[in-house]
Amino acid sequence: MTVVGCNKCVKFMLFFFNFVFWLAGGVILGVALWLRHDNQTSSLLMQQFEGQQAPNTFYTSVYILIAVGAVMMIVGFLGCYGAIQESQCLLGTFFFLLVCLFACEVAAGIWGFSNRDTISKEMINFYDAAYIKSVDIVDSSSKTAAIKVLEVFHETLDCCGKGDDSPLFKQVAGALCPKKTQDDALLKPQSCHLKLKDLFSEKLCLIGLAALVVAVIMIFEMIFTMVLCCAIRNATPVY
Numbered sequence: 001m002t003v004v005g006c007n008k009c010v011k012f013m014l015f016f017f018n019f020v021f022w023l024a025g026g027v028i029l030g031v032a033l034w035l036r037h038d039n040q041t042s043s044l045l046m047q048q049f050e051g052q053q054a055p056n057t058f059y060t061s062v063y064i065l066i067a068v069g070a071v072m073m074i075v076g077f078l079g080c081y082g083a084i085q086e087s088q089c090l091l092g093t094f095f096f097l098l099v100c101l102f103a104c105e106v107a108a109g110i111w112g113f114s115n116r117d118t119i120s121k122e123m124i125n126f127y128d129a130a131y132i133k134s135v136d137i138v139d140s141s142s143k144t145a146a147i148k149v150l151e152v153f154h155e156t157l158d159c160c161g162k163g164d165d166s167p168l169f170k171q172v173a174g175a176l177c178p179k180k181t182q183d184d185a186l187l188k189p190q191s192c193h194l195k196l197k198d199l200f201s202e203k204l205c206l207i208g209l210a211a212l213v214v215a216v217i218m219i220f221e222m223i224f225t226m227v228l229c230c231a232i233r234n235a236t237p238v239y
Helices: 006-037 039-045 057-085 088-114 118-134 141-157 167-176 192-235
Strands: none
Touching (some): 039 192, 057 088
């Protein structure tokens, strides 16, 4: 027996929110893939120095985001189908998966907020290690590798140095810093520390905004799912 009246409106509202949820999953999946293959971050995170890879905590977050986007699309489709079929079994399964996703999102949000500066700090430490080696007065293969790492950082971020550079670094800054036009030559180069903080703060804010929108949609979906399940149960005749 199909639901009628206001409950029918709830059914179509649930279908609409599930469709939006499915689209949001696709958007999150697309954004995660873009973050994974973004030239700016990829060129930095692919660097190696003294046998150590650049910190990949950022990529771990992106891989989790890819998995979340894919799961959201599957769960969204299940919710749409369950709403149209008015199936208590499908809607119950959908509600359970939705609660699990919501709990994981809250946990990930708390972890992300408490570790929001970790990624930039790890990259700054990696940059500083190469920075210190690049001003070594003794020529070595490690110094050459450090200079190459710094050149990638400087060209990618359009920055140079830490902001409080030593006299030794200033002597080699002309070779390491990005080439400036005559008009820009008088301007002080921007600190790579600040550029790294801004880069990853911008990416993490984008991820946080997407998570907030999804969380709001999930709350509405859980409410409508419970209302529709109760309506289907009450509309089913008992013999």
